[in-house]
Amino acid sequence: MSVRIAPVTTEWPAVLVGANPHYASVLVEGDDTGHQDNWSSAQQDPWVANDTTSMQANLSQSWHENLPVVITVSLLLCLVIIATVIGNIFVIAAIIWERNLRTVSNYLVLSLAVADLMVACLVMPLGAVYEVTREWRMPPELCDVWTCCDVLCCTASILHLLAIAVDRYWAVTIVDYMRQRDVRKVGIMIFLVWSVAFVVSIAPIFGWKDKDSRSRVLHEKKCLVSQDAAYQVFATCSSFYVPLIMILLLYWRIFKVARQRIRHKPGAKAVLIVHKEPSTSSAVASNENTPQHNATVASSPVRNSSNQSSPSNGMNKAMHGWHRPPSRAHEAREEARRGDD
Numbered sequence: 158m159s160v161r162i163a164p165v166t167t168e169w170p171a172v173l174v175g176a177n178p179h180y181a182s183v184l185v186e187g188d189d190t191g192h193q194d195n196w197s198s199a200q201q202d203p204w205v206a207n208d209t210t211s212m213q214a215n216l217s218q219s220w221h222e223n224l225p226v227v228i229t230v231s232l233l234l235c236l237v238i239i240a241t242v243i244g245n246i247f248v249i250a251a252i253i254w255e256r257n258l259r260t261v262s263n264y265l266v267l268s269l270a271v272a273d274l275m276v277a278c279l280v281m282p283l284g285a286v287y288e289v290t291r292e293w294r295m296p297p298e299l300c301d302v303w304t305c306c307d308v309l310c311c312t313a314s315i316l317h318l319l320a321i322a323v324d325r326y327w328a329v330t331i332v333d334y335m336r337q338r339d340v341r342k343v344g345i346m347i348f349l350v351w352s353v354a355f356v357v358s359i360a361p362i363f364g365w366k367d368k369d370s371r372s373r374v375l376h377e378k379k380c381l382v383s384q385d386a387a388y389q390v391f392a393t394c395s396s397f398y399v400p401l402i403m404i405l406l407l408y409w410r411i412f413k414v415a416r417q418r419i420r421h422k423p424g425a426k427a428v429l430i431v432h433k434e435p436s437t438s439s440a441v442a443s444n445e446n447t448p449q450h451n452a453t454v455a456s457s458p459v460r461n462s463s464n465q466s467s468p469s470n471g472m473n474k475a476m477h478g479w480h481r482p483p484s485r486a487h488e489a490r491e492e493a494r495r496g497d498d
Contacts, residue, residue: 241277269317292378309358
């Protein structure tokens with residue numbers, strides 16, 4: 158059996174073997190075994206290894222050429238991480254140390270701040286390194302832990318927003334909810350939130366992931382969440398779509414209830430009653446000016462004095478400028494007194 162290798166005269170087969178045109182086309186005389194042996198020897202040629210090394214060198218060179226961009230992105234990511242850590246620490250410290258903020262409803266906010274702090278401490282640093290280097294340079298096991306923490310913390314953060322929306326909806330629609338809400342009920346809500354987030358995040362570690370996940374980390378240097386189609390549907394619906402739809406519906410219901418209460422508030426009826434009072438008092442004043450009323454007042458001095466000192470008469474005089482004319486009996490007494498003098 159003899160094997161003869163012919164040089165290549167065309168350009169397109171050069172892509173087949175590491176851009177090496179010398180081994181791109183092989184003519185074999187013999188059986189299939191000879192062809193496989195010759196092909197494996199062609200792959201082990203130093204020319205192919207040199208081509209791979211040159212490609213890595215080009216990638217490294219391009220990375221160093223974009224060094225200002227890399228430094229800028231790194232600084233921005235560091236600032237975002239630091240701001241996230243400091244902000245959530247302030248929220249946690251304020252709720253713990255300030256007595257006025259230690260309410261039952263703020264326990265949900267406290268748990269939300271803990272979830273966001275975990276994102277900033279466990280997820281964002283490795284994510285920043287992965288974003289800058291464009292490849293995963295750490296072990297596959299660490300990739301699994303990182304993706305698990307990512308899904309856990311982000312899912313818990315979104316579900317806490319849903320729990321806060323539910324709490325506000327109950328506070329608006331249920332009259333006695335503010336008195337019935339206690340630490341036990343809010344603790345149950347927080348426990349359910351973290352339990353659902355834990356179930357969604359731990360599933361890939363127990364085998365619910367695609368078969369190419371490990372090779373993708375080792376050879377392609379990519380660390381991704383499980384690309385299994387069923388898990389993708391389960392995780393996205395549980396962590397994003399269902400909570401988003403429920404949050405929108407709950408806040409829409411809260412808006413409708415608040416708008417109805419504003420339209421039917423008791424203050425509108427009170428204004429109508431205030432406008433009716435002057436007409437009633439003026440009617441009373443007009444009745445007092447009649448001769449029959451004056452005679453009645455003159456015949457009973459005690460009632461006259463009581464009417465003069467009553468707040469309603471004083472208000473009527475102040476509002477309408479009304480002064481009661483002297484009665485006929487009073488004028489007769491005055492004339493008799495003057496005649497005696």
